[in-house]
Structure formats: C-alpha cells, structure tokens
Amino acid sequence: MKTLVKLEIARTLRNKKFVFFSVLYPVLLYVLIAGGASEDELVKGTKLTLPLLMMVSMASFGAITAVLVGNSEKIAKEREKGWVRQLRLTALPGRGYVAAKVASASVVSLPSILAVFAVAAAVKHVRLDAWQWAALTGSIWAGSIVFAALGVAIGYLATGDAVRPITFIIYFALAILGGLWMPTTTFPQWLQDIAAWTPTHAYAALGQAIEVGDAPHLKDVSLLFAYLVLFAGGAAWLYRKDTRKA
Template sequence: MNYLIKLEITRTLRNKKFMFFSVIYPSALFLMIAGPQGNDLVPGTGLRMGAFYMVAMASFGALTAVLLGNSEKIAKEREKGWVRQLRLTSLPGRGYVLAKIASAAVVTLPSILIVFVVAALAKDVRFAAWQWAALTGVIWAGSLCFAALGVAIGYLATGETVRPIAMITYFGLSILGGLWMPTTAYPQWLQDISSWLPTHAYAALGQAVELGAAPHTKDVTLLVAYFLLFAGAAAWFYRKDTLKT
C-alpha cells in the first residue's frame, strides 16, 4: 500500500493541469475577488474582505484537490481496468481509497498555504501564530469530508459522466455554500438552505478561528455527519462495483 501511495503522489505532482487548478487557481481567484476592497467589512460576519476570502479560497482550493481529483481519477481508472487489476493483488480495497486521499492531501496543503501567503503579502492579512496554525489544521482536516465525496462520485459515475457530475457538485457546493460570495447577500430562503450545506460549515470553521473563537458545534457536527454519509456512500458504491467485476 505504501508503494501505491507514493505512486499516486508522484502522478499527482506530475499532473501540471491539476496542480494549476488546485494550487495556483485559488490564489489567483482570491486576488480577483478580494480586489481593492480587502479592508472593507463583510456584512454579517465581522470579518474584513481579505480575511473572509482568504478562508473561502483556501477552502475552495482544498475542495478542488480532493473532490475533482479523486472523482475523475477513480472513474477513469475503473473504466480502464486499473482498479480491477489492483483487486487481483493482495492490496485491500481500503488501501486504494487511502492512496487516493493521501495523494490529494499532498496537494491540499500547498494550496492552503499559498493562499495564506498571498493574503498576507497582497492584502496585509494578519493573525496570531496560533490562528495561522489552527486555520491550516481545520481547513486541511475538513477537506477529508469532500475527499470521501470525491471517492463516492468516482465509483458512482462512469468515465464519460464523471466530469459533469463532479463539476456540478463542485460549483454548486462552492457557490451555495458561500465560498465565492458571502451568503448574507443571498435571499433568506437561500441562506437557510446554505446553512446546512457542508461547504458552508467548512468555511465557518476557519472564519470562527479568524474571529478568535473555537469552531461552532453545529458546523463540526455537520461536517462529521456529511463525512460519515459520504464515506458510507463510497463504501457502498465500492462494494457494488466489486460485485460487477
């Protein structure tokens, strides 16, 4: 299993297109969205634009790495027969899934850190040392929820349908969850829906740390519940796929 994890990490780092959209793209979006209003307050959050969008785009970058990366790789490898070949070896099924999550996690951390560096240098975002460490930890750990979702989509979709399914899920969760704009700008009915989405809870973890507080119990509970749901779905789809072969 260790060899497969090293192989997956190497393949991920060599994929220049994936690395661009996972690592560079979120930082570029941060600069465009935060704009010259980096010091303006975001209504209803208590955060300035620079700080708000730093967490939002760091979360968005992590989401890109674990959701899009896992779903498309797994679906295409199933189609090419690579997953079936691995099943003929002594590698347990969980080993393949863990290798995918590990390779995505390698890209997730740089994408988070680069957004932080850009925010500090370009928008003068400042926090205490413990807050920077806590922000890195909660955003990185929270991405596991979406890694499980990526695995589930990868086993649900085919090589032809995985991209549209993953992209609709990816952009839908990002926009509705408030990663691209504050949910306070949405109608009240949409805010009510957004408050129960995993991406909203995900961004709220970092926002709470920025305000000097611990993440809210509701947000942590929601993410754990979604993780269990997505992981359970991934396991079910994996077993279903195994029976087909």
C-alpha cells in the same frame, strides 16, 4: 499502501493542469475578489473584512478542488481502464485503495491552502497570531477529508465520460451555496437557510471562527462529521457494488 500513496502523489504533482486549478486558480480568484477590497471595512453580517473572509473561502475552495475533482476523475478513469480490477488481484485490500486515494488527495491539498494564505498576507496584509495560522491550516486541511470521500463516491458512481460534468456540477453548486465565492449574507433569506446546511458552508465556518479568535462551532463540526459518515459510507457501498460487477 504506502507505495500506492507515494505513486498517487507523484502522479498528481506531474499533472500541470491539476496543479493550476488546485493551487493557482484559487489564488487568482482571491486577488480578483479581494484585491481591491477594504482592509478595514467589515462585510455585512460578519465580523470579518472581505480579505479575511475570502482568504478562508479560497483556501477551502482550493483544497476541495484538489480532493474532490482529482479523486473523482482518476477513480472513474482507472475503473474504465481496468486498473482498479488489477489492484484487486494484489494483496491490497479494497479499503487500502480507498484510503490511499483519500490520503494522497489530502496531501496535495496542502499547497493550495498555503498558497492562498501567502498571497493574502503579502497582497492584503492579513496578520494573525501564530496559533491562528496553525489552526486555520489544520482545520481546512483536516476538513478536506470530507470532500475527498465525496470524490471517491462520485468516482465509483459515474462512468469515465460522465464523471467530469457530474463532478463539476456538484463542485460549483457546493462552492456557490457554501459562500466560497461570495458571502452568504448577500443571498436572499431562503437561500441563506439552505446554504447553512451545506458541507461547504460548515467547512468555511471553521476557519472564519478561528479568524475572529473563537473555537470552531459545534454545529459546524457535527455537520461536517455527519457528511463524512454519509460520503464515506456511500463510497464504501459503491466500491462493494463495483467489486460484485467485476
């Protein structure tokens, strides 16, 4: 499985388009949204300035791009080309293939997180304690596994032609509803109530709690864990279903 993980990482890093969208795109969005914002004024309904709020949001957005979009498209295309079927003929167990996809996606999500942090510190003078930087990196990186599992599930659900539109509809809907592009405090109350139960909202909330010096809230951690069980369970069921078809 280690060999497959290394292969997946190498293939991903050679994809310049993927690197742009997962690393540079979130950085550009951060500069566009927070570049001209006040470094002192708090966003209404929060304890954070817009540069701090969007730093976590864009780091999370970049990580989701790496693990969700990358996984779903690659798996759907590999199924279509027969690569997954060939792997089933080797000694690699099915769970090994899925684990390799999740692990490799999680590894390549790290540069997108660090790039946003670096730009926030350089351009908007974001300053945090060392433990906060470490905790932010760890929580956003670990939380991306939830969306990696979702990417695997979509990859087994959709065909090669349909996977991109399906993925991007889910991707943008989760980003918008979760408040990754704009604070959810700007939403109507009914939409805020819905957004509070999305995985992206809970994901961003982990980092936002750390930025104000608190531990991540139990509700957000529990919600993310529930989504991980749901997405991973769905991926496992779809994998078994795909195996029976083969």
